[in-house]
Amino acid sequence: xxxxxxxxxxxxxxxxxxxxxxxxxxxxxxxxxxxxxxxxxxxxxxxxxxxxxxxxxxxxxxxxxxxxxxxxxxxxxxxxxxxxxxxxxxxxxxxxxxxxxxxxxxxxxxxxxxxxxxxxxxxxxxxxxxxxxxxxxxxxxxxxxxxxxxxxxxxxxxxxxxxxxxxxxxxxxxxxxxxxxxxxxxxxxxxxxxxxxxxxxxxxxxxxxxxxxxxxxxxxxxxxxxxxxxxxxxxxxxxxxxxxxxxxxxxxxxxxxxxxxxxxxxxxxxxxxxxxxxxxxxxxxxxxxxxxxxxxxxxxxxxxxx
Ligand code: PMP
Numbered sequence: 001x002x003x004x005x006x007x008x009x010x011x012x013x014x015x016x017x018x019x020x021x022x023x024x025x026x027x028x029x030x031x032x033x034x035x036x037x038x039x040x041x042x043x044x045x046x047x048x049x050x051x052x053x054x055x056x057x058x059x060x061x062x063x064x065x066x067x068x069x070x071x072x073x074x075x076x077x078x079x080x081x082x083x084x085x086x087x088x089x090x091x092x093x094x095x096x097x098x099x100x101x102x103x104x105x106x107x108x109x110x111x112x113x114x115x116x117x118x119x120x121x122x123x124x125x126x127x128x129x130x131x132x133x134x135x136x137x138x139x140x141x142x143x144x145x146x147x148x149x150x151x152x153x154x155x156x157x158x159x160x161x162x163x164x165x166x167x168x169x170x171x172x173x174x175x176x177x178x179x180x181x182x183x184x185x186x187x188x189x190x191x192x193x194x195x196x197x198x199x200x201x202x203x204x205x206x207x208x209x210x211x212x213x214x215x216x217x218x219x220x221x222x223x224x225x226x227x228x229x230x231x232x233x234x235x236x237x238x239x240x241x242x243x244x245x246x247x248x249x250x251x252x253x254x255x256x257x258x259x260x261x262x263x264x265x266x267x268x269x270x271x272x273x274x275x276x277x278x279x280x281x282x283x284x285x286x287x288x289x290x291x292x293x294x295x296x297x298x299x300x301x302x303x304x305x306x
Contacts, residue, residue: 006089007123008082013089019121024107026116031160033103034064037257039127040087040096040306043293049092050294050303052257054080056219061100064156069113070102074120080304082122087306090124097127097258103159130258131196133285136265136277137178139193141243142168146192146214148185154214162195169194179254181267183243184214190241196256197221200241200249201280210238220255220288223302227287234280251278261285 009019027033036058040051058076065072074082083098090096099122106116131137144167147154152161172180172194181198184191190209192198197218199208206228209215228234246252250273252264263281264272272278290296294303 003092003126004090004124006086007121008086009121010119013082013086016123019123021105022107024109025103026106026108026111027103027159029109030104030111031158031163032068032111032113032116033101033159034061034068034070035099035101035157035159036061036064037157038083038098038100039257039292040092040098040124041292041294041303042092042094042096043295046294047093048294049087049096049306050292051083051087051098051306052292053219053223053302054083054304056222057257058100060157060217060219061102064158065102067153067156068158070104070118072102072120073118079120079122084304084306086122086124092124092126092306094126095128096124098122098124101159127258129260130256131179131254131260131262133260133262136263136272136275138176138266139179139181139264140172140175140177140268142171142180142182142194144168144171144180144182145185145187146182148214149212151185154191154216155211157216165194179262179264181243181246184209188240189213190243190246191215192218193254193256193259196254196259196262199224199253199255200246201251201278202245202249204280205235205237206280207237207239207241209241213240218256220257220260223288223291224255224261224284227291227299228280228284231287232280232283246272249273251281253281253284261288 007019105119168180
């Protein structure tokens with residue numbers, strides 16, 4: 001069975017082959033679209049799929065749309081219902097990824113955010129691990145800096161801004177690394193990975209760059225902040241981080257819906273700690289995977305059954 005089989009397109013669920021846009025579509029030309037990325041996790045014991053933090057993802061979708069002056073034709077409740085209906089029809093028995101996309105669907109030439117028809121589509125794909133989470137990965141500092149709030153706002157998930165991520169990821173891969181660490185637009189501080197947030201552990205304190213350091217406010221980042229404090233009793237600090245602080249960190253990891261929790265073994269060829277999976281990262285990983293598969297009752301409000 002080839003997946004996906006369906007998409008929500010132009011107001012209804014259709015076979016994926018019918019979900020096609022015109023080559024003149026404004027957002028295809030100029031990247032004038034916003035999107036989300038959600039995961040649904042397969043729980044083999046319950047034989048059920050659960051979408052993780054759907055409400056939070058659709059709130060961010062609305063906020064991204066607002067920044068890009070896209071009027072979403074659906075409420076968060078409607079988007080959530082469509083998502084569940086779509087996943088039910090796909091009937092995955094594995095982890096999957098959902099991609100809602102709100103875009104300037106008109107055919108006008110010219111990059112502008114007003115006077116354009118707009119629409120939403122949603123599709124899903126089966127998705128295993130996006131980054132290797134079984135062993136620490138090798139990363140480099142990118143020569144490409146993050147976009148700034150006053151160029152393309154990174155707090156919104158804007159389609160066109162992922163050219164920035166693609167340059168970073170590609171440079172890392174071509175130089176033999178797994179992923180890139182990206183500095184803020186002024187080059188002064190650590191921002192995030194190409195499409196994931198970053199955390200540092202030093203002397204038992206968990207630190208992550210603040211919202212004003214050109215990051216996307218990751219839902220996984222917020223999840224980690226909450227569970228690290230409440231379940232692991234860790235001190236969590238949001239503060240600017242220097243590049244060379246990474247070189248002497250005891251542990252580093254990326255996090256994101258796609259990336260999940262991915263330990264970092266080396267940065268710019270310097271070993272992080274002893275280069276092996278650290279204790280804090282290991283504990284957070286274990287807890288995170290229990291929570292997303294709806295094995296922890298306290299957090300079952302984050303898991304929507306398909
Ligand atoms: N930063 C960027 C640039 C991203 O694209 C993502 C993935 N959405 C993240 C961080 C992580 O965000 P989340 O945990 O909400 O997936």
